Amino acid sequence: MTIDYESQRNWEPQTQAVRGATVRSQFDETSEALFLNSGYVYKTAEEAEAAFNQDIDRFVYSRFGNPTVAMFEKRLALLEGAEECRAMGSGMAAVFAALASHLSAGDRLVASRALFGSCQYICEELLPRYGITTELVDGKNIEEWKTALSKPAQAVFIESPSNPGLEIIDVQAVCDLAHNAGATVFVDNVFATPVLQRPMDFGADVIIYSATKHIDGQGRCLGGAVLGTKSFIEDTVTPFIRHTGPALSPFNAWVLLKGLETLELRVDRHCDSAKTIATHLSTKNGITRLLYPELDSHPQHELAMQQMKRGGTVVAFELDGGKERTFDFLNKLEIIDISNNLGDAKSLICHPATTTHQRLSDEDKARVGLTPGFVRLSVGLEAVDDLVRDLDQALG
Ligand SMILES: *Cc1c(COP(=O)(O)O)cnc(C)c1O
Numbered sequence: 001m002t003i004d005y006e007s008q009r010n011w012e013p014q015t016q017a018v019r020g021a022t023v024r025s026q027f028d029e030t031s032e033a034l035f036l037n038s039g040y041v042y043k044t045a046e047e048a049e050a051a052f053n054q055d056i057d058r059f060v061y062s063r064f065g066n067p068t069v070a071m072f073e074k075r076l077a078l079l080e081g082a083e084e085c086r087a088m089g090s091g092m093a094a095v096f097a098a099l100a101s102h103l104s105a106g107d108r109l110v111a112s113r114a115l116f117g118s119c120q121y122i123c124e125e126l127l128p129r130y131g132i133t134t135e136l137v138d139g140k141n142i143e144e145w146k147t148a149l150s151k152p153a154q155a156v157f158i159e160s161p162s163n164p165g166l167e168i169i170d171v172q173a174v175c176d177l178a179h180n181a182g183a184t185v186f187v188d189n190v191f192a193t194p195v196l197q198r199p200m201d202f203g204a205d206v207i208i209y210s211a212t213k214h215i216d217g218q219g220r221c222l223g224g225a226v227l228g229t230k231s232f233i234e235d236t237v238t239p240f241i242r243h244t245g246p247a248l249s250p251f252n253a254w255v256l257l258k259g260l261e262t263l264e265l266r267v268d269r270h271c272d273s274a275k276t277i278a279t280h281l282s283t284k285n286g287i288t289r290l291l292y293p294e295l296d297s298h299p300q301h302e303l304a305m306q307q308m309k310r311g312g313t314v315v316a317f318e319l320d321g322g323k324e325r326t327f328d329f330l331n332k333l334e335i336i337d338i339s340n341n342l343g344d345a346k347s348l349i350c351h352p353a354t355t356t357h358q359r360l361s362d363e364d365k366a367r368v369g370l371t372p373g374f375v376r377l378s379v380g381l382e383a384v385d386d387l388v389r390d391l392d393q394a395l396g
Helices: 013-019 045-052 067-080 091-102 117-129 142-148 171-180 212-216 230-244 250-261 263-281 301-307 322-332 362-367 384-395
Strands: 084-088 108-112 133-137 155-159 184-188 206-210 224-228 287-291 314-319 348-350 374-378
Touching (some): 013 250, 013 263, 067 224, 067 250, 084 230, 091 184, 091 206, 091 224, 108 117, 117 155, 133 142, 206 212, 212 250, 212 263, 224 230, 263 287, 263 314, 322 374, 322 384
Parallel strands (some): 108 133, 108 155, 155 184, 184 206
Antiparallel strands (some): 084 224, 206 224, 348 374
């Protein structure tokens, strides 16, 4: 069965999320089928030869491709407005595959400093071991970007909003500078989701997701994806993943496909509740810093609202009284769980300085605002009144 993807590109995102790229088997099932197989059979030896020669377009091995995984990849590409997508076993597999397949020894990578801990490890520790030079800049400061990109570079990697400090990067301005320097721009769009922000509209070349977060959104499985032009995905990313093996399991792809169907509904509700909670927390004593991009008080509120439809699903704040008071607050929460995941139906809170970002030096923590009282709250889908009450009783 062939699908007319070009006509599906004209569908509204809500229709793409529910029906995009669905391929039905001979059984005409309603929901997407789960093809839980590693290999495929050939009618003849000649067919196998032609398949490996890529003379015919068919599945040959689930490390390279699988019908359920392909439905997820094509559906996400439709939603993102990207030409192509490759899914991977986790968000970090996607980040590494995207950068490692593009860069070579001698190349230069410029990245924003406010990165997820493992992204920072790849940029600052792993890639330099392979002869790639990395320079980190303050992503909020356009002058630092100008200086760093006054020399040729091959890649720019950014996260906006950043995890966990919710720093916003001017994607358009950075893309213009990056392209003048010869760099491909990679955006980790996990915090914004495809519902709230489409960095390609501002010039980004490659979009990366941890599908573990909002795309699954229910704490069930890991997944990741890289989206870009047909030539980038087919000629650069695909050979890399074909031979190095970060494949997404078909079962996880099936979970994630179903996640896409309700992504917008969930993200909208997450945003409603996050805004209510941020507004409520802004009235409380004992909170020394509060970050939510949709509130005027966010230092980059205007830029955030130019790039994103809404403020997002995460509220970050700092309690006075340091680590002890903050741990006491976390331990008193009765509904909100302490967990390092985010984008989940369940509200989850974490203390980045001692968990996700523990490996940063004290100096680097201070530079991106990860003080001992700083927490990241991923607002879930529970009744917001219950969440507000829980926060209030734990704040005391
Ligand atoms: C979680 C996360 C990742 C890593 O994704 P995994 O699926 O956990 O491997 C990468 N970037 C950001 C911004 C994240 O929040």
